[in-house]
Amino acid sequence: MHNLLDKEYHPVIEDFITDYVDDKMSSVERATFEEVLVHDDELRELAFSAKEGKNLLQQFQQIKAKEDFIDRMLNSIS
Amino acid sequence: MKAFQAASVKNYDDEDLMEYFQNGKELAFNELVYRYQDRLHNFLYRYTHNHQDCEDLVQETFLRVHKSKHSYERIAKFSTWMYTIALNLAKSLYKKKQRMYKVSIHKDESDPDDRELLLEDANILQDDALHEKLCMEQLEKALMELPEDFREVIILRDLQQLSYDEVSDITNIPMGTVKSRINRARAQIQVLIKDYVQLGTNAA
Numbered sequence: 001m002h003n004l005l006d007k008e009y010h011p012v013i014e015d016f017i018t019d020y021v022d023d024k025m026s027s028v029e030r031a032t033f034e035e036v037l038v039h040d041d042e043l044r045e046l047a048f049s050a051k052e053g054k055n056l057l058q059q060f061q062q063i064k065a066k067e068d069f070i071d072r073m074l075n076s077i078s
Numbered sequence: 079m080k081a082f083q084a085a086s087v088k089n090y091d092d093e094d095l096m097e098y099f100q101n102g103k104e105l106a107f108n109e110l111v112y113r114y115q116d117r118l119h120n121f122l123y124r125y126t127h128n129h130q131d132c133e134d135l136v137q138e139t140f141l142r143v144h145k146s147k148h149s150y151e152r153i154a155k156f157s158t159w160m161y162t163i164a165l166n167l168a169k170s171l172y173k174k175k176q177r178m179y180k181v182s183i184h185k186d187e188s189d190p191d192d193r194e195l196l197l198e199d200a201n202i203l204q205d206d207a208l209h210e211k212l213c214m215e216q217l218e219k220a221l222m223e224l225p226e227d228f229r230e231v232i233i234l235r236d237l238q239q240l241s242y243d244e245v246s247d248i249t250n251i252p253m254g255t256v257k258s259r260i261n262r263a264r265a266q267i268q269v270l271i272k273d274y275v276q277l278g279t280n281a282a
Contacts, residue, residue, distance in 0.1 A: 011258075014257045049264070049266075053263070053268035057217070057236040058236070059217065062120050063132070064119060064120070065136065066133070069133065069136075070115060076137065
């Protein structure tokens with residue numbers, strides 16, 4: 001299995017990846033960063049995979065407390 | 079600080095509620111439990127994968143908040159303080175369970191009947207609901223395959239929707255490392271899911 005966990009970039013590049021994935025870049029920054037991605041296969045794979053991974057995580061079902069949790073919780077304190 | 083108004087309890091921010099609670103207003107604590115019960119369940123379930131353990135941890139977190147109310151100082155966000163307590167409890171439970179389950183099982187090479195047990199995933203996609211359930215299970219599995227350092231930061235960031243600053247405060251990890259781990263963890267989740275899908279396709 002391919003492992004993306006090991007390689008680490010300069011903190012500035014890490015910031016760019018985060019902003020790219022979070023859609024926090026200006027159009028100029030985005031265009032510049034995408035130009036870099038065109039020429040760096042590993043960085044492109046990391047950025048694209050991170051973006052897709054974030055989308056996958058957004059599908060996670062939310063676990064909720066049981067309806068009577070608060071009552072039982074507060075009873076245990078009093 | 080203004081006098082506590084029970085009718086306005088929903089309008090207070092977390093830090094105000096904590097201060098009122100420190101001054102003896104139990105209703106303020108109840109409101110904090112109400113606000114965070116689902117978020118804490120959602121957070122701690124990723125560590126326990128067991129509803130009962132999860133609920134026990136949530137309860138223990140709130141009990142610690144209640145018991146240690148005077149150790150909270152308003153310089154920190156209430157949520158950061160509470161998640162730090164929850165994360166420490168989750169890590170303690172995780173270590174405890176690891177010790178409990180550290181059982182060594184060796185295959186006896188001299189015994190022809192002693193074979194390693196292979197568990198096959200015989201998932202058959204029958205309808206959309208099942209497909210969705212399997213996707214969630216795959217995501218859950220991928221999350222559990224990540225090393226703990228990576229898992230905890232994306233749980234806090236992508237499942238709890240906390241800011242990078244808060245994640246850094248809670249985990250006590252520098253911001254640069256937090257971002258780097260989040261980038262890799264997100265990417266690795268995608269790689270793992272892709273592998274599961276390919277495995278499923280090849281097996282079909």
